[in-house]
Amino acid sequence: xxxxxxxxxxxxxxxxxxxxxxxxxxxxxxxxxxxxxxxxxxxxxxxxxxxxxxxxxxxxxxxxxxxxxxxxxxxxxxxxxxxxxxxxxxxxxxxxxxxxxxxxxxxxxxxxxxxxxxxxxxxxxxxxxxxxxxxxxxxxxxxxxxxxxxxxxxxxxxxxxxxxxxxxxxxxxxxxxxxxxxxxxxxxxxxxxxxxxxxxxxxxxxxxxxxxxxxxxxxxxxxxxxxxxxxxxxxxxxxxxxxxxxxxxxxxxxxxxxxxxxxxxxxxxxxxxxxxxxxxxxxxxxxxxxxxxxxxxxxxxxxxxxxxxxxxxxxxxxxxxxxxxxxxxxxxx
Amino acid sequence: xxxxxxxxxxxxxxxxxxxxxxxxxxxxxxxxxxxxxxxxxxxxxxxxxxxxxxxxxxxxxxxxxxxxxxxxxxxxxxxxxxxxxxxxxxxxxxxxxxxxxxxxxxxxxxxxxxxxxxxxxxxxxxxxxxxxxxxxxxxxxxxxxxxxxxxxxxxxxxxxxxxxxxxxxxxxxxxxxxxxxxxxxxxxxxxxxxxxxxxxxxxxxxxxxxxxxxxxxxxxxxxxxxxxxxxxxxxxxxxxxxxxxxxxxxxxxxxxxxxxxxxxxxxxxxxxxxxxxxxxxxxxxxxxxxxxxxxxxxxxxxxxxxxxxxxxxxxxxxxxxxxxxxxxxxxxx
Numbered sequence: 241x242x243x244x245x246x247x248x249x250x251x252x253x254x255x256x257x258x259x260x261x262x263x264x265x266x267x268x269x270x271x272x273x274x275x276x277x278x279x280x281x282x283x284x285x286x287x288x289x290x291x292x293x294x295x296x297x298x299x300x301x302x303x304x305x306x307x308x309x310x311x312x313x314x315x316x317x318x319x320x321x322x323x324x325x326x327x328x329x330x331x332x333x334x335x336x337x338x339x340x341x342x343x344x345x346x347x348x349x350x351x352x353x354x355x356x357x358x359x360x361x362x363x364x365x366x367x368x369x370x371x372x373x374x375x376x377x378x379x380x381x382x383x384x385x386x387x388x389x390x391x392x393x394x395x396x397x398x399x400x401x402x403x404x405x406x407x408x409x410x411x412x413x414x415x416x417x418x419x420x421x422x423x424x425x426x427x428x429x430x431x432x433x434x435x436x437x438x439x440x441x442x443x444x445x446x447x448x449x450x451x452x453x454x455x456x457x458x459x460x461x462x463x464x465x466x467x468x469x470x471x472x473x474x475x476x477x478x479x480x481x482x483x484x485x486x487x488x489x490x491x492x493x494x495x496x497x498x499x500x501x502x503x504x505x506x507x508x509x510x511x512x513x514x515x516x517x518x519x520x521x522x523x524x525x526x527x528x529x530x531x532x533x534x535x536x537x538x539x540x541x542x543x544x545x546x547x548x549x550x551x552x553x554x555x556x557x558x559x560x561x562x563x564x565x566x567x568x569x570x571x572x573x
Numbered sequence: 574x575x576x577x578x579x580x581x582x583x584x585x586x587x588x589x590x591x592x593x594x595x596x597x598x599x600x601x602x603x604x605x606x607x608x609x610x611x612x613x614x615x616x617x618x619x620x621x622x623x624x625x626x627x628x629x630x631x632x633x634x635x636x637x638x639x640x641x642x643x644x645x646x647x648x649x650x651x652x653x654x655x656x657x658x659x660x661x662x663x664x665x666x667x668x669x670x671x672x673x674x675x676x677x678x679x680x681x682x683x684x685x686x687x688x689x690x691x692x693x694x695x696x697x698x699x700x701x702x703x704x705x706x707x708x709x710x711x712x713x714x715x716x717x718x719x720x721x722x723x724x725x726x727x728x729x730x731x732x733x734x735x736x737x738x739x740x741x742x743x744x745x746x747x748x749x750x751x752x753x754x755x756x757x758x759x760x761x762x763x764x765x766x767x768x769x770x771x772x773x774x775x776x777x778x779x780x781x782x783x784x785x786x787x788x789x790x791x792x793x794x795x796x797x798x799x800x801x802x803x804x805x806x807x808x809x810x811x812x813x814x815x816x817x818x819x820x821x822x823x824x825x826x827x828x829x830x831x832x833x834x835x836x837x838x839x840x841x842x843x844x845x846x847x848x849x850x851x852x853x854x855x856x857x858x859x860x861x862x863x864x865x866x867x868x869x870x871x872x873x874x875x876x877x878x879x880x881x882x883x884x885x886x887x888x889x890x891x892x893x894x895x896x897x898x899x900x901x902x903x904x905x906x
């Protein structure tokens with residue numbers, strides 16, 4: 241991804257390896273500071289995923305794969321490392337997939353760091369392909385709504401939901417993005433806005449509450465979001481609030497697209513209602529950037545994800561093409 | 574309303590008169606500090622409404638009425654005072670109604686301060702009646718969602734949306750309230766949560782994004798919101814985000830009630846789409862409690878209200894009873 245720095249424009253990834261250290265942009269400090277976090281063992285990887293140094297399902301997957309490569313190379317107890325890493329967060333399927341994939345690859349005799357690099361490159365290439373497929377749906381002059389951050393920061397590079405916007409920009413399409421700020425952690429206001437600013441893609445941030453208003457008034461031509469897990473029936477889990485946007489989009493006849501690599505599909509989860517919803521610390525709601533925003537006598541609930549049933553989804557933009565809920569199974573042909 | 578203070582429980586109103594000074598709880602400092610703002614002339618009243626020292630349509634109306642009484646008593650140019658006060662905010666019908674009503678009353682020979690006191694008392698009594706009518710819809714054990722603050726702070730006393738909860742509590746019904754934090758200004762997290770805490774009504778604050786999740790999962794039995802204006806066709810304008818909640822409630826078969834005095838109806842506004850939507854300072858989105866939360870290179874849009882078409886509304890809880898969109902006109906019988 242393109243990042244404007246004091247030393248000019250840099251091209252960076254959200255997570256990478258240097259020797260046996262896993263390095264990543266520490267997303268807790270964005271957009272104010274560009275700080276690099278170094279993970280030296282499975283505990284560091286666990287912490288980085290749990291505390292959201294890295295976030296976004298594909299990026300979590302790659303971080304986990306690099307973490308497993310690190311564990312294999314260091315000859316520590318890799319099944320312990322696997323459990324530790326898998327326990328960092330409960331919702332994103334990529335996390336479990338990446339750890340299992342690494343164990344499988346090594347069992348088959350593959351070099352761990354090569355396997356991790358291949359996995360990362362495959363994620364990056366898939367995101368690029370998602371961008372190219374998704375850009376076909378974006379017409380010149382489109383206004384696009386997105387929720388949370390399904391950008392390069394969430395996927396190592398390019399993004400899922402943001403990849404079609406990046407490609408659309410390359411194709412010189414005139415696009416404008418409405419960015420839900422995405423409470424409680426404000427990934428839209430802090431991360432998606434930052435990525436779009438760095439890419440010179442025109443955009444504005446809105447309170448999550450305002451998305452419905454803009455959809456109702458015809459200001460939004462399409463919605464594109466990422467997802468953390470797609471169930472076998474096509475239901476998706478994504479950042480809390482996605483469900484509301486999908487319902488309002490359908491009510492107003494606005495297309496609602498989910499951008500994700502095929503690996504986000506979890507054939508073992510029958511329905512969205514079977515996906516566990518992570519309940520995070522209420523402090524993410526009550527305290528914002530160190531300031532208490534909820535009345536002192538009151539507490540908060542903080543579900544991190546919600547489930548959007550497939551009937552609200554126009555299409556799944558994948559690296560293999562775009563599928564509707566009705567032809568989802570063709571993806572595995 | 575009941576307020577827990579260091580000196581015990583006090584019973585206060587959101588706005589009142591002391592001699593020729595209009596006093597009000599300065600809602601910009603809640604829930605952290607209980608500070609009283611004193612308005613001495615129409616400029617102060619204009620500022621108090623514009624800067625949201627007071628907010629909420631009925632409370633703005635009473636503040637405007639007190640402000641007009643003050644202007645009449647001080648023998649200043651009352652048509653200038655009327656214009657000044659009316660220009661403070663564009664959406665709430667009560668503001669214009671209260672100013673016109675005061676001018677009409679005085680023209681008919683009524684004492685200005687008596688007219689303002691009568692107006693305030695009438696608002697308070699209506700809210701109490703709204704509470705009694707609305708409480709009939711609340712069953713023991715109900716979980717209720719509310720958005721923004723349509724409490725005593727918004728209506729001088731009792732509230733509109735919160736009045737049925739106060740009466741339900743008096744009737745010893747076991748109720749639980751999900752409070753949307755209500756970005757960008759967080760009136761739910763700061764004001765509604767504070768009122769419910771002071772009334773010992775059980776509640777939790779949620780990110781606005783989470784409301785849909787709780788509605789979908791069957792955790793919400795009913796939604797009650799206030800409104801700033803009801804158009805002749807039953808559409809309402811209310812705090813940004815109300816529309817999304819209404820659409821999701823209807824999609825899930827959850828009753829959606831609007832609580833408001835009959836004066837909130839504006840027969841001269843044909844449809845909700847004719848209600849002007851105030852666009853407020855983007856800083857309300859980009860800066861929260863003094864902290865910049867949006868990426869520095871990005872800007873924000875900040876519509877303060879949205880319109881919920883009448884087809885999403887189960888009933889209007891008024892001081893005269895509860896009406897459906899189909900029998901709205903009976904309200905004027």
